[in-house]
Amino acid sequence: MAENTLATHNTGLTAFSNFRRNKGFDALWPPPANHVIDFIASLSLHDYSFATARSYVAAISYYCKLHVQTDPTNKFVVSKLLEGMRRLNKTRDKRLPITATLLHDLMSNLTPVCSSAFEAAMFRAAFSVAFHAFLRIGELTNTKTTVSLHIDDVQMKSHRVILRIAQSKTDQYGKGTKIMLNATCKSTCPVLSMKSYLQLRPNFPGAAFCHFDGRPLTRYQFSAVLKKVLAILCYPPNRNTSHSFRIGAATYAASIGLDDNTIKTAGRWKSGAxxxxxxxxLTQI
Structure with missing residues (x-):
């Protein structure tokens, strides 16, 4: 199981355990259907989102199946309760896309917020690649224990950069995916920005995007610099996030007439999500 999924399941099971203890319910496994029904009702009354409720119920289901127990979440009333939550608390995703114009402005205004020319070149390349490769932020940045994009996963050609994404949200078994980015005549060209960055990057192993001392670029640093540049440009920082690059890539692809299958493949989506x-x-107002 992916680390993030495991953490979400643990959170859901803890919430369910606390709910049953507070209600005076016995900690039975498999849980009676009425425990799950009351749990969903409680989540709704406390204004939890449909997505959170669904993930918590999925955790209960997974735990039951893991221990070869009857799964009470398969009950018709459970599915209808979740459907009711989905209908009641529909919330529009208010995150805005990084547009092609905004990407240009972001990459052009990094110098004032970066500590060196090297840092500006690194973030310029990171922003460009995040957009053009439809990357999730976790596929680009690193944690204390894992390197998402290794320097050995980057191949530079004369007019192309090839990235190998070793593992991602939709690639739990680590088969890996190759993404090819072609050079463009635009100032936001991912090939040009990567070449400029790699010419300055010290010869360190490890993360493809790293600081001059070899420390990997983190999600927090990526988001922090993004917010600083957005502030300079007077854009709403809370509506433009690290995920706005992926949103922007999909929006731009649709705007230039790419068909659904091409967009789905480019972003490595497994469904119609x-x-x-x-x-x-209209959704950007």
Missing amino acids: FRTYIRSP
Whole structure:
């Protein structure tokens, strides 16, 4: 199980355990259906989102199946309760896309917020690649224990950069995916920005995007610099996040007429969820 999924399941099981203890319910496994039904009702009354409730119920289901127990979450009433939550608390994703114009402005205004020319070149390349490769922030940045994009996973050609994404949200078994980015005539060209960055990057092993002392670029640092540049440009920092690059890539692809299958493949989506990423002018108000 992916680390993030495991953490979410543990959170859900803890919430369910606390709920049953507070209600005076016995900690039976498999839990009676009425325990799950009351749990969902409680989540709704406390204004939890449908997505959170669904993930918590999925945790209960997984735990039962793991221990070869009857799964009470398969009950018709459970599915209808979750459907009711989905209908009641529909919330529109208010995150805005990074547009092609905004990407240019971001990459052009990094110098004032970066401590050196090297740092500006690194973030310029990171921003460009995040957009053009439809990357999730976890595929680009690193944690204390893992390196998402290794320097050995980057191949530079004369007019192309090839990235190997070793593992991602939709690639739990680590088969890996190759992404090819071609050079463009635009100032935001991912090939040009990567070449400029790699010419300055010290010869350290490990993370492809790293600081001059070899420390890997983290999610927090990526988001912090993004917010600083957005502030300079007077853009709303809370509506443009690290995920806005992926949203922007899908929106831009749709705007230039790429078909659904091409967008789905480019973003490595396994379902029709990519459609929720495509913003129309009305959704950006």
